[in-house]
Amino acid sequence: MSKTRKKLLIVDGYNVLRSGSRYKRIMLPDYTDDTFNVARERLLNDVINYSGRDMQAIIVFDGKDNQYSRGEAESVGGVRIIFSPAGQIADRVIEKLAHDARERNVETIVVTSDSTIQDTVFGDGVDRMSAEGFCHEMESYYDSMRLEEKPAIARKSTIANRISPDVLEKLKQLRDA
Numbered sequence: 128m129s130k131t132r133k134k135l136l137i138v139d140g141y142n143v144l145r146s147g148s149r150y151k152r153i154m155l156p157d158y159t160d161d162t163f164n165v166a167r168e169r170l171l172n173d174v175i176n177y178s179g180r181d182m183q184a185i186i187v188f189d190g191k192d193n194q195y196s197r198g199e200a201e202s203v204g205g206v207r208i209i210f211s212p213a214g215q216i217a218d219r220v221i222e223k224l225a226h227d228a229r230e231r232n233v234e235t236i237v238v239t240s241d242s243t244i245q246d247t248v249f250g251d252g253v254d255r256m257s258a259e260g261f262c263h264e265m266e267s268y269y270d271s272m273r274l275e276e277k278p279a280i281a282r283k284s285t286i287a288n289r290i291s292p293d294v295l296e297k298l299k300q301l302r303d304a
Contacts (some may be wrong), residue, residue, distance in 0.1 A: 134182035135228045137221055138174055138261075139239035140167070140208075141189050146240040146258035149173075149265060173265045175204040182236075185209060185224060189217035218244050225253045 144150045144166050153166040171186065178184035190196030190210030198212030198220065211217045221237060225248040228235040237248045240258040249255050256264070287295055 133233050135224075135233050135235045136174065136178050136182050136184040137224050137228075137235065137237045138170070138184065138186045139217060139221055139237070139241060139244060139258075140170065140186045141217065142239045142241050142244075143258040143261060144170060147262040148259060149262035171203060171206060171208070173261075174206050176268060177261075177265065178206065183207075187211065187217045187220050187224070191216050222247050229253055 144154070144163070150166040150170060153169060154162045174184050174186055184205070185200070185207040186209070188208070188210045190198070190212065191214055193210065194213050196210045196213045198209060198215070200207045200209045202208070209220060211220045218241065221239070221244055225235055225237055235248075235253040236256055237244065237253055238256045238258065238261045239245060245255045245257075290298075
């Protein structure tokens, strides 16, 4: 029996938020905390939906300028969220995660539009997807979900629908007698 390979999705959080049209629409014209949080929430929901049960997912955000960031992972909806440790850029965390996954023979996709990361991880045998490519994937996913939704026809459920025809006929005869 062959063992199925696990899959891993690594998302360059801030890069996707700033490069992907799906998220830029939310944040423009300002980058206030409120709009940024809404965009982050949408990204998280998208990653949860995209990864589903088929793959593990990690979103890496840059925490290098936050002196309190320790690089610890938090899990939300099955997705690990990591802010890089203080003094370290997210790129290094993403590259290490991708390298470690490859060493463990885990099929990996890195979502980023950062050409340096793309070149580094691709050279390591890991697949890559641009931020805009991910946005297109999400739009297609949600479009297909809308197409699959069919309006349910409301049917009145009565006893007459649930009993056998001969019993129904006898009841009609009793009623009409």
